[in-house]
Amino acid sequence: MKYKYLVELQELMEVHEISGAWSNQNLIQLLKHIEYDDIDSISEDELKDMTIMALSDLRPEEAAVKVLELRLGDRLNKGQRQNIAEELKEDRLWEEYADLKYHEELFNVACMLYWTFPKVYSEPDIVRMQLKVQALNSASEVNVKNPSASFIARLLNDGMEDNNMMYRLFDEQIKSNKFTESEDIIWIFEMSSYSDSDKSNVITLYTSWNWVEKLKGVKNYESTAYSDGQFI
Numbered sequence: 001m002k003y004k005y006l007v008e009l010q011e012l013m014e015v016h017e018i019s020g021a022w023s024n025q026n027l028i029q030l031l032k033h034i035e036y037d038d039i040d041s042i043s044e045d046e047l048k049d050m051t052i053m054a055l056s057d058l059r060p061e062e063a064a065v066k067v068l069e070l071r072l073g074d075r076l077n078k079g080q081r082q083n084i085a086e087e088l089k090e091d092r093l094w095e096e097y098a099d100l101k102y103h104e105e106l107f108n109v110a111c112m113l114y115w116t117f118p119k120v121y122s123e124p125d126i127v128r129m130q131l132k133v134q135a136l137n138s139a140s141e142v143n144v145k146n147p148s149a150s151f152i153a154r155l156l157n158d159g160m161e162d163n164n165m166m167y168r169l170f171d172e173q174i175k176s177n178k179f180t181e182s183e184d185i186i187w188i189f190e191m192s193s194y195s196d197s198d199k200s201n202v203i204t205l206y207t208s209w210n211w212v213e214k215l216k217g218v219k220n221y222e223s224t225a226y227s228d229g230q231f232i
């Protein structure tokens with residue numbers, strides 16, 4: 001293969017929210033959406049607590065619909081929002097919902113519902129990962145400097161056996177030049193500064209456990225991952 005990397009799995013940690021996913025601006029938007037009065041008088045330090053308190057005045061199902069309306073807008077119809085409001089009480093929809101493109105926002109919705117109604121909605125969990133990726137030849141440096149979601153998804157797949165969920169569902173895409181669903185598998189990622197000395201970068205990412213469960217216990221492995229459009 002043209003591309004070759006050494007991957008060190010530095011962190012595989014369960015987390016219960018994505019930092020910044022519920023920003024102060026998001027909280028203000030939610031308060032406006034539920035028609036809360038006197039928002040301007042709330043200090044930044046109190047904004048999250050006041051939002052939770054205001055939301056708790058609604059019935060759990062009603063609150064869930066309101067949060068879904070805010071986070072997903074008209075991407076869901078009324079019936080879908082009502083069904084999801086009920087299903088989130090029992091199901092891990094950020095892993096199980098049929099359409100992957102909703103998973104990240106369904107997790108963010110689940111976080112707010114748990115904070116507000118902890119006796120009704122379970123605490124959601126996902127994984128934060130940190131990978132040190134080292135290019136083992138010059139052709140591979142471009143992907144270490146500027147990784148894409150398709151590259152990272154293939155990189156993760158290379159560290160697992162072929163019975164992992166990502167490969168079972170998308171093996172043809174993984175082996176092709178177009179891994180469309182990778183954008184919905186790798187929710188968020190960021191890089192540290194590229195190191196010229198050893199041609200490496202550290203990538204931190206968030207995703208759901210079902211995609212990377214089989215990386216538990218893995219420390220180091222080699223990969224031949226590539227970004228969409230690079231397959232020869």
